[in-house]
Amino acid sequence: MFTGLIEHIGTVSDYSPLDSSESGGGGVSITIADCAPILVDVHLGDSISVNGVCLTVTEFDSEKTHFKVGVAPETLRRTNLGDLKNGSPVNLERAVTSDVRLGGHVVQGHVDTIANITKKVPDGNAITFTFQLRDTQYITYIVEKGFISIDGTSLTVTDVNYSTNEFSIMLISYSQGKVILAKKALGDSVNIEVDLTGKLIEKQIEISLESQIATEGSALVKLIEKIIDKKLESYKLK
Structure with a gap:
């Protein structure tokens, strides 16, 4: 980790x-x-x-x-x-040890995909970078103000465009001399690891829904049956 x-x-x-x-x-x-x-x-x-x-x-x-x-x-x-x-x-x-302060966020080192730099715009003493994902399914795990790892660097997402599968971050002046991102140009690729939290939540919801659908009399099945009954009743009234 x-x-x-x-x-x-x-x-x-x-x-x-x-x-x-x-x-x-x-x-x-x-x-x-x-x-x-x-x-x-x-x-x-x-x-x-x-x-x-x-x-x-x-x-x-x-x-x-x-x-x-x-x-x-x-x-x-x-x-x-x-x-x-x-x-x-x-x-x-x-890798972290037990006495390391977690100043960034939990990064596994398990890269999900790569992205290419589509914009690099100076903003005062900072630089705003925009990236487009190669594998578009990972855009759902990227949220504004959420964490993301870019070439192993913990950064905060400043904007997300779900229609173009792009997202942006801002690289502050201090970090520009500490990581390789500042030296990269338009079109260059970076390694992307999305925040693990989103993937864990999605998997837990998926497992829970599958379990309830497979269980007769579960809360979800009862809700679905209730919705169907209401729809059928409305059709009868027509």
Whole structure:
């Protein structure tokens, strides 16, 4: 679990599409350098969020200035990690511990989809970004003033356009130098993780409705029967 408060910006030093080493796992691996400050207390097998994606550390160099992670095919399909190349900057955050203040929001590191930047407009000392989702079904979980994780950064939604599947955030001056979003241009992609709360509420409602519909005499079934009876009665009166 993460907070969405980026600790450090690292640099991709090696992107391997087929890493046959034990630490690469025979698939895609990414080695990230320039990140010694956050590796002091990190061990092999620990989780680090890379651009919002929870990944497992599989290797360090001898001086612990860089680390390697393997990337599964499903992760490549869901995220923009496949677009990284040597020299790409990445947002990094270690998994939370029991004594970490939750200054952002609960971020799982399980990216839902990607979005592309459609607008980038200066607003005083801030920048307003607008994004359009690739997978439109996730727009229902995005609400004005709600939380969202963009490349692992916890941000507040300032506007939502459900007809175009777009939403906006404002990046304040302080954050512009702390995360990679400020350097991105129109058309660039970002990783999106919607707030887990909305998905949990939807699933609980769905399960509850299915259970009541399947149960004879439940409150929902009685309500439906009552509505049907009223409709039939009204047709008889006509």
